[in-house]
Amino acid sequence: MENHLSFVLGPLVISPSIFTTWGIMGVIILFAWLSTRQLEISPKGLQTTVEAIVTVIDEAINEVAPEQGRQLLPFIATLWLFLIVANLVGLIPELHAPTSDLSVTSALAVLVFVSVHWFGIKTLGIKHYLQHYLTPSPILLPFHIISEFTRTLALAVRLFGNMMSLEMAAMLILLVAGFLAPIPILMLHIIEALVQAYIFGMLALIYLAGAMQSQQLNTKE
Amino acid sequence: MEFNVSTFALEILNFLVLIWVLQRLFYKPLLAIINARKQLITESLAKAKNHEQAAEQQLALYENRQQQWEHEKQQAMSVLQQQIEVERKLQFAQLKTDLEQERHRSQASLSLQQKEFQQRAEKQALENGAKFSALLLRQTVSSDLEQRLFILLLDKITTLPELLKQRLMISEAQPALPEIKVTSAYVISTEMRQHLEEKLTSLMNQPVQVQYDQDTDLIAGIRLDIGDWVLNANLKHELSGFAELAYVSK
Numbered sequence A: 001m002e003n004h005l006s007f008v009l010g011p012l013v014i015s016p017s018i019f020t021t022w023g024i025m026g027v028i029i030l031f032a033w034l035s036t037r038q039l040e041i042s043p044k045g046l047q048t049t050v051e052a053i054v055t056v057i058d059e060a061i062n063e064v065a066p067e068q069g070r071q072l073l074p075f076i077a078t079l080w081l082f083l084i085v086a087n088l089v090g091l092i093p094e095l096h097a098p099t100s101d102l103s104v105t106s107a108l109a110v111l112v113f114v115s116v117h118w119f120g121i122k123t124l125g126i127k128h129y130l131q132h133y134l135t136p137s138p139i140l141l142p143f144h145i146i147s148e149f150t151r152t153l154a155l156a157v158r159l160f161g162n163m164m165s166l167e168m169a170a171m172l173i174l175l176v177a178g179f180l181a182p183i184p185i186l187m188l189h190i191i192e193a194l195v196q197a198y199i200f201g202m203l204a205l206i207y208l209a210g211a212m213q214s215q216q217l218n219t220k221e
Numbered sequence B: 001m002e003f004n005v006s007t008f009a010l011e012i013l014n015f016l017v018l019i020w021v022l023q024r025l026f027y028k029p030l031l032a033i034i035n036a037r038k039q040l041i042t043e044s045l046a047k048a049k050n051h052e053q054a055a056e057q058q059l060a061l062y063e064n065r066q067q068q069w070e071h072e073k074q075q076a077m078s079v080l081q082q083q084i085e086v087e088r089k090l091q092f093a094q095l096k097t098d099l100e101q102e103r104h105r106s107q108a109s110l111s112l113q114q115k116e117f118q119q120r121a122e123k124q125a126l127e128n129g130a131k132f133s134a135l136l137l138r139q140t141v142s143s144d145l146e147q148r149l150f151i152l153l154l155d156k157i158t159t160l161p162e163l164l165k166q167r168l169m170i171s172e173a174q175p176a177l178p179e180i181k182v183t184s185a186y187v188i189s190t191e192m193r194q195h196l197e198e199k200l201t202s203l204m205n206q207p208v209q210v211q212y213d214q215d216t217d218l219i220a221g222i223r224l225d226i227g228d229w230v231l232n233a234n235l236k237h238e239l240s241g242f243a244e245l246a247y248v249s250k
Helices: A016-035 A045-064 A069-089 A102-124 A126-134 A138-177 A183-220 B005-140 B143-158 B162-173 B190-204 B235-249
Strands: A007-009 A012-014 B180-184 B210-214 B221-226 B229-234
Touching: A012 B005, A016 A045, A016 A069, A016 A102, A016 B005, A045 A069, A045 A183, A045 B005, A069 A102, A069 A183, A069 B005, A102 A126, A102 A138, A102 A183, A102 B005, A126 A138, A138 A183, B005 B235, B143 B190, B143 B221, B143 B229, B162 B190, B180 B190, B190 B210, B221 B235, B229 B235
Parallel strands: B180 B210
Antiparallel strands: A007 A012, B180 B221, B221 B229
């Protein structure tokens, strides 16, 4: 199915996941535009909802990284919002969650990987940031490096595996058991979509905050 | 399940674009409005706090002022009580003095009334005594007593004071003689009348016309009226004189 819907744009192959991602982006951006057109000091209706969403995310980030909360908010909040919508898109017939594509989850994991180093270096400077790979002992440098790559890989594979397996399980049950049997699986899909989005975003937040705060602790020491 | 580099690259690009757009379109205005609201709430809380502090200060000031007022009120009440006490004592002393004076006046008035009553009673008693004596004498008198009183009158005429005699003589120069009236309890005999007229003629130094009258109220004796001058020699006059004399001597 993916091969049928893909098309080639120069050197780039536009896959269905990219189409779906654009659609998700369009929906999120449209929602953001509609909800922030007429902001007022006394919020009403939709503004109350979006303010609640942003406030909840902001507080969750501040609990983990109180000093860098506003720095991390755009990245983490976007990650959460995108992943929730992307994971739930799989519930719509004829659509597949982009997060069930390893290329998409890998891209997000790589973004997290790069962001960790970007925010770490931005906050502490490259010298201090790189020093943490040598602490508490330079012997641990290889383990640190391996850890960076494995946790990134784990991020990508975890999300991809969960979402793909959910869709596959739902498809198999639908094929085997008939019309109403997949409903519990679909409900599980909703929960799993939210949980996986939360886990991915929270892990990214922890990695980012860890990179920034651990170096700060070392700097203070 | 296959890894697609184009998808990988485009997904990274898409996500970065999404972050950029949401940052401009969503997070920034929302956080700005949330911060503005928080600032407004903070300012409102600060204002409320200031107002609360001001209110507490006003309350403390008011309570302090109220205490001062209470203290001043107590002092004023104390002064007022003292003034009332002084005034009460003054009024009480004045009242006591007034009562004492009133009591003295009442006692004086009472004693005066008692004295007047006593005097009236004494006068009444004397008058009653005189009446009683008159009644007693009226039953015991006779023409002999009348005759002796007549003789007494003649003696009185003879022994009149010189000043009175001169006055009666002065009346001689007057064109009309004064009316001479003789009132007696009994009828005066002709001899006695003649004797009296001689005495009067001798006293007034010219002949006189005498009018005789009888009045049993005199009990006994004679009353001689010469103009506005009266000479009594009768028991009624004597009894009245005794009563008045006794009353005056009391």
